[in-house]
Every structure is written in structure tokens, then in C-alpha cells.
Amino acid sequence: ANNTVLTADSSTATGLKWAAVAASPASASATVAASETTTSTSYTDLTTSGPAVTLTTGTKALVLITAQTTNTGGAATESYVSYAVSGATTIAASDAVAVVSAVNASGQMRMSSASRPTLTAGSNTFTMKYQVESGTGTFSLREIIVIDLGS
Numbered sequence: 001a002n003n004t005v006l007t008a009d010s011s012t013a014t015g016l017k018w019a020a021v022a023a024s025p026a027s028a029s030a031t032v033a034a035s036e037t038t039t040s041t042s043y044t045d046l047t048t049s050g051p052a053v054t055l056t057t058g059t060k061a062l063v064l065i066t067a068q069t070t071n072t073g074g075a076a077t078e079s080y081v082s083y084a085v086s087g088a089t090t091i092a093a094s095d096a097v098a099v100v101s102a103v104n105a106s107g108q109m110r111m112s113s114a115s116r117p118t119l120t121a122g123s124n125t126f127t128m129k130y131q132v133e134s135g136t137g138t139f140s141l142r143e144i145i146v147i148d149l150g151s
Contacts, residue, residue, distance in 0.1 A: 030144055036138070054123060080098045128142055
């Protein structure tokens with residue numbers, strides 16, 4: 001039949017059966033291109049909050065974050081991009097899953113991070129957050145992608 005695939009099944013006489021095509025994992029993504037700054041030394045929102053996505057997940061998801069950064073504090077001054085989770089799960093933004101860059105104002109760096117947090121199943125909102133070690137961090141081309149990995 002349409003939209004079916006042949007799969008192995010040891011419980012049938014032939015060892016095969018036709019089955020419905022498995023659904024793709026649920027996913028969501030969001031992007032904010034605007035270039036915005038912060039001098040906050042603790043995780044915060046920028047003028048344009050996020051980006052953020054809300055997704056009904058199981059207990060695991062793959063979270064990808066990326067941003068382009070610079071910092072006026074000098075070549076070794078760090079800028080951090082992380083994410084927080086709210087809703088069924090509460091997780092604060094942390095350095096453990098952050099993109100960390102040390103690029104002065106005359107250069108730019110685009111970096112990404114991937115993590116797999118343990119979640120409470122249900123509706124979860126993932127929001128990118130920002131901080132600097134010192135100086136003024138500039139963040140642009142910010143993107144978050146979340147893929148539900150089920151239980």
C-alpha cells in the first residue's frame with residue numbers, strides 16, 4: 001500500500017511485514033539576525049529576546065545553538081551564548097552547554113554548540129541567553145534548533 005515500507009518482523013511466518021512509515025522526529029528552529037549587545041556578566045536576554053522555540057518533547061532532545069560574536073574587551077575576553085529551558089522542564093542557562101568565544105571587536109567568530117539535556121516530557125520552551133566576561137559583547141546571526149529524541 002502507499003506510504004508503507006517492508007520491515008523485518010520475526011513474529012510473522014515470512015519474517016517480513018508491511019508497516020507505516022515512521023514519523024520524522026518533531027523539531028523546531030528560530031533565528032534572530034539582528035546584531036545586539038550586552039555588558040551583562042550573568043546570562044540575560046538581548047533587546048530582541050531569544051531566539052526561542054517551543055516544542056512538545058519526550059525526555060531527551062538535541063539542542064543546537066549558534067551565533068556570531070565579538071567583544072570590545074580585548075582578544076582574550078570571552079562572550080558566552082547558552083540557552084534556558086522553561087515549561088515542563090526548568091533548566092537555567094549555563095556555561096556547561098555554552099558557545100564560548102574570545103574574539104575582539106576587530107574580528108568576528110561564528111560558533112556552534114550541541115547538547116542533549118534530560119527533560120521532563122511535555123511542552124518545553126528553549127530560549128537563547130547571553131553574557132560576557134567583561135567588555136561589550138556583540139551577538140548576531142543567532143539560531144536555535146531543537147530536535148525531539150523521544151524517551
